[in-house]
Amino acid sequence: MARQNSSIVARYSGEGCRILFDSAVLANPTPAWFDPASPALGAVSVAAGGRAAAWFVTIEGRAAVLRRYRRGGLVARFVRETYFWRGEDSTRAFAEFDLMRKLWQAGSPVPRPLAAAVWRSGLTYRAAILTERIADAVPLADTQDPAVWREAGVVIAGMHRLGVWHADLNVYNVLVGAGTRVWLIDFDRGRIGRLTAVQREDNLMRMLRSVRKVAPELEATCWSALVQGYDERWQVSKKEL
Numbered sequence: 434m435a436r437q438n439s440s441i442v443a444r445y446s447g448e449g450c451r452i453l454f455d456s457a458v459l460a461n462p463t464p465a466w467f468d469p470a471s472p473a474l475g476a477v478s479v480a481a482g483g484r485a486a487a488w489f490v491t492i493e494g495r496a497a498v499l500r501r502y503r504r505g506g507l508v509a510r511f512v513r514e515t516y517f518w519r520g521e522d523s524t525r526a527f528a529e530f531d532l533m534r535k536l537w538q539a540g541s542p543v544p545r546p547l548a549a550a551v552w553r554s555g556l557t558y559r560a561a562i563l564t565e566r567i568a569d570a571v572p573l574a575d576t577q578d579p580a581v582w583r584e585a586g587v588v589i590a591g592m593h594r595l596g597v598w599h600a601d602l603n604v605y606n607v608l609v610g611a612g613t614r615v616w617l618i619d620f621d622r623g624r625i626g627r628l629t630a631v632q633r634e635d636n637l638m639r640m641l642r643s644v645r646k647v648a649p650e651l652e653a654t655c656w657s658a659l660v661q662g663y664d665e666r667w668q669v670s671k672k673e674l
Contacts, residue, residue: 440534440545451521453530454548459493466492467550467561469499489566496566497547502526502559502621515557524551525621526560532597532620533564539595542588542616564618567610574604574648579658581613582651586662588615589640593633593667598624602636603643637663 445452445462452462469476469488476488476499486501502525503514521527530549537545544564552559573585585607592599599606600622608616637660644652 570608570610573607582655583658583662586659587666590666
């Protein structure tokens with residue numbers, strides 16, 4: 434179900450920080466929203482997945498997840514949190530906020546994006562994002578129910594139906610929440626547009642590699658269920674076109 438009129442994006446600039454935020458649910462933007470050391474946030478580190486750069490926090494009474502953008506791989510040894518500046522709307526935080534907002538408005542099972550922040554310093558910047566916390570969520574990797582994995586396939590196919598390519602589709606970026614509802618998270622570097630069959634296959638193969646790395650015992654029992662759910666949803670999508 435679409436949520437077209439329930440999100441209003443506003444901008445804030447101050448204290449060297451630029452913020453996009455959903456003014457339908459948040460009212461008083463401040464850089465302190467993005468500082469896990471701020472006592473008001475009650476930040477608790479997220480243990481599963483990621484690069485130790487995510488925290489459960491509370492923003493204006495709303496349960497949220499704060500994530501700072503950090504590099505991975507070899508480059509992280511030299512540059513950990515800064516990126517080249519290519520314009521405000523091209524920053525990783527603002528781009529992800531915009532993509533998630535489009536998905537959320539379309540009714541997709543993604544957390545509501547709450548706010549994104551950018552700190553520019555000459556030719557570089559740092560960034561962070563806040564998204565709504567999914568209640569009682571656990572990674573798909575911790576679920577052994579084939580029916581849930583089948584639903585994960587349905588959800589991934591629905592994402593592809595909307596033309597969205599996920600840059601890091603893995604068993605930690607698919608969550609299972611209350612009522613075994615499946616959610617997709619972490620759309621950093623994701624793209625929206627016309628997806629090719631190769632791009633869709635790339636997403637699925639990345640997902641399979643994460644299964645083999647993190648929970649290899651689930652490939653035999655659950656992976657086929659995910660593929661079945663995906664194929665069934667994709668075939669329905671093709672008929673809808």
